[in-house]
Amino acid sequence: MDTSNLSRRRFLELVGAAGGSTAIYQTSRAMGLLQDTGPVAKLDLQGVGAAGKKIAVLGAGIAGLTVAYELERAGYEVTVLEASHRIGGRNMTLRHGDLIDEMGHNRVCNFDDDPDLYFNPGPARIPGHHKRILHYCKKLGIELQVKANFARHAYTHESGHFGGNPVRKSEYFADAQGFMSELLYKAVDKNRFDEPLSVEDRERMLLFAKRIGDLQPDGTYHGTARAGYESGGFIKPGTHKKTMDFSALLQSRHWESAFDNIHNPEWAEPLMEAVGGMDNISKGLAKRIRSPILTNAQVQSLQNTETGVDVVYNHNGERKKLSADWCFNSIPVHFMVGIPNNFPKDYNEGFAAVRPDNFFKIGLQMKERFWEREGIYGGITHTDQKINQIWYPSHGIHRQKGVVLSAYAFGREQSAFFERMSPEDRIKYAGACGDNIHAGYSSYIEAGVSVPWGRMNHMMGCGIVWTPEKMEKYYKRMRAPEGRHYMIGDQISYHPTWQEGAFASAEYALLDFDKHIRAESAVSRKG
Amino acid sequence: MDTSNLSRRRFLELVGAAGGSTAIYQTSRAMGLLQDTGPVAKLDLQGVGAAGKKIAVLGAGIAGLTVAYELERAGYEVTVLEASHRIGGRNMTLRHGDLIDEMGHNRVCNFDDDPDLYFNPGPARIPGHHKRILHYCKKLGIELQVKANFARHAYTHESGHFGGNPVRKSEYFADAQGFMSELLYKAVDKNRFDEPLSVEDRERMLLFAKRIGDLQPDGTYHGTARAGYESGGFIKPGTHKKTMDFSALLQSRHWESAFDNIHNPEWAEPLMEAVGGMDNISKGLAKRIRSPILTNAQVQSLQNTETGVDVVYNHNGERKKLSADWCFNSIPVHFMVGIPNNFPKDYNEGFAAVRPDNFFKIGLQMKERFWEREGIYGGITHTDQKINQIWYPSHGIHRQKGVVLSAYAFGREQSAFFERMSPEDRIKYAGACGDNIHAGYSSYIEAGVSVPWGRMNHMMGCGIVWTPEKMEKYYKRMRAPEGRHYMIGDQISYHPTWQEGAFASAEYALLDFDKHIRAESAVSRKG
Ligand SMILES: Cc1cc2nc3c(=O)[nH]c(=O)nc-3n(C[C@H](O)[C@H](O)[C@H](O)COP(=O)(O)OP(=O)(O)OC[C@H]3O[C@@H](n4cnc5c(N)ncnc54)[C@H](O)[C@@H]3O)c2cc1C
């Protein structure tokens, strides 16, 4: 009978006493092999080919604008058709006076007229390995700044735990790591494997456990300065906080997602944001495009022809037609089902198969930056209330006012809860939830906006919920061109809610397009 | 015989099955009890008392300037005497043309003349719970921004591990947590306690282990997206990195300090810095002081008199005397040993008992921000080379050039290694170390500065190394005034290398001073 707590075999496998795997490991990771999502492609576009120069770009979000920008520079005649009154798509920032185009609830952002008081209802974070968006920001001179995403001074709040009181993340994490590492320490200390661990392995493992959790010399956990001081610390010696109750911690639910939140590469510190609002990215692209970008131009039908694509659209109430040689289409695929076309059945089946995902955000203008008095200078408080999260701005430190993200619902169900409310009620609701975390929270609210992506005109959702089977079945199909028509957008990337996916889809389509052009021009040179 | 790996008693203690402690815990932490280093004192200074209004402040660092600022506002006649050619003390920023006043190596900072290219050889980080420094920054309108301190994309580098190649922190941490949590999982899974765990506790513990390390459903660790992708991720499905070798990880030394670096409250994300350079804090204080701040004014003797303190100083070569009613002295205590005075023996013993600590930094102007091409936008690479750390700037993202901290030695021994070199050799040395981490590192170096605090005139060290015995013996004594002479500075706080300690010492002295003034004026009212 195996009396070990973890099998000796697996431990040896892990600790790899033989050392051989170390050697393999070391030789396989020469410097420079530390790559991630692949380098940005050099878009050495061929220029206008024999197949015509007229390009229709449908949708003026990140993907559409990127294609327009690149093809214009390669010499094409580009027209961008955008259904909304504004460009940018989900790349949106709300400021004083901006229209919030929610179905049935058109309204205007009532923030103060101050460039510092803005809200990003869509994209708000850029990680350092999203090479394409970073490449374009650099190229176009769009200023970026660090955005504090994780803050140890922010709270975790669970209505049914810790007396319903918010707990500093510093404390929560210090204790979680402490208790855990004590358990680990004991497990290693008793050394009950079939064959005992080598003295050296055991020593290192014990030290490892100690350092992870900041244990006492005897391997027990009795609190740590990591949790923050209860009092003192500068003029008086600091007093550690008492440890939380492990049972209480274990029963709480924050850790179920917290470790992933911290370690997820998409949220890897430091994150960045565009200075002054994320929409400076789409605006920065648009500023460098001289071709017409028509807003209020909703595409209503698409016909592939022998030599291109005929696009019928409604521009400010007038029906128009654009006969293009090529078409790049970022219209949300769930809308494509309703847009008459002559595409083959399997292509259309892809459109019908997907289901839009959904998100919801509220931004509140607060008349005082009360969170800074609590030592919070950015980052996120997590709560089990329906608002999910509170984000504190990390720009504009110490100014009078600030805009706080006061609800962030994920997915269709969570979003629907808020969508059913009136805009006023959403703000009241978020205020009441905030009161359970910060005393007086709702009394600081001066103005507020809510953006339910599932009810925003020309959007009615955000990204796609793929099942693995559907992904397998329709993904390749949707990314391959149909005649001279390309689908683009984050919707056809493996990251349906990251701008990097939109940029990557544009790059992918442009490279494929260029291959066609080069092949054609080779043929026409021969002919 | 106890066959458990961790004793049932301690486990129950940890998991607290009784639940009683939860209740205690919950009631003891009402909202608002989440305090840390105590609130900033309301400095409601009494104003000039019967004991005279002439104040001598010795040293124009953070502590001295704070005292001068507050007492001037309370109506006192303040003179600040500063030995150096500049104010600020260790609060220093180097820019184009600045003098580096190193003993025997006076030289000028050769960075480009560009406000973005600066280096903070002293303080560089402010955490959100340092309430005093944040209070003054807010009050004086000194702009702050987030400083990325931890970056998952930065590296850990150990010459004798992982083939000497740098390893991304994301990967290192993901695997460390993964392997560790697998061990924890097994320990709990086998459930070999005297009495078995309750079904519920066991289930939660298993889930806990899984979530900490992102384990497979069976509790084994086989890599995670947290480590970053090997390739793909947007247009192609992402491929996880292969896990590191656990033995290699365990033998490496980064984790011995890494977990503390991350969880230490003093480095709690998000950290902040003054926009444009940390010396904007001392400059911001000085700008609001109308009283004379004499530079090149070195204090040479101190005599307590019946009614105050006589300060003899050398001002630009001239011997002068200032007869003050009160004196606030931030001169490094290791200099006080050499400054003739008539203080009692035990006070002087305190000066002699302390030993200055030491630090050393190098800042290099790089002609390209090559680190951004590696996905690094701030944060720190740790290495076991003598340079210890490389810091990447998180301001000025995507500009052409940037200043990188290229060595940060801690303590006297590490610093001495660099102090012995010529300024040119230090830079060459740092460049060679950098080459082991970033290909071509030294080829980007355009200019460089090194600041050995132990050799900087009027400083010759930084902070104090206290032994617990000496702290016990001399600490209180040094903080109590001697007649009308107060010692101030971070040197008498429990955080000898944090500006918050300097601010706290000023606050402490001012409150004590105010108590005296109030007592005196009560006496004189009566008299
Ligand atoms: C709540 C939320 C949070 C997010 N967070 C982040 C983040 O932190 N970081 C990040 O990088 N990304 C984030 N994203 C994702 C990011 O917004 C998207 O990946 C990106 O903006 C998608 O760009 P796109 O061009 O592919 O699509 P879209 O921006 O959706 O563009 C499609 C365009 O087509 C237009 N259109 C619709 N119908 C028609 C029609 N019939 N005719 C003409 N035009 C039409 C639409 O008006 C729209 O402008 C977030 C998104 C949301 C909603």
Ligand SMILES: Cc1cc2nc3c(=O)[nH]c(=O)nc-3n(C[C@H](O)[C@H](O)[C@H](O)COP(=O)(O)OP(=O)(O)OC[C@H]3O[C@@H](n4cnc5c(N)ncnc54)[C@H](O)[C@@H]3O)c2cc1C
């Ligand atoms: C490498 C390094 C890193 C640091 N990092 C941080 C950080 O990230 N965050 C942070 O908050 N803090 C940091 N600190 C600590 C911070 O710099 C100090 O806590 C703070 O600046 C101390 O201020 P002070 O007024 O107490 O002393 P000082 O600044 O040392 O002031 C003493 C003054 O006395 C003057 N003087 C000396 N002799 C005489 C004399 N005979 N007559 C007259 N004047 C004299 C000196 O020139 C000096 O100006 C760091 C320090 C160093 C060196």
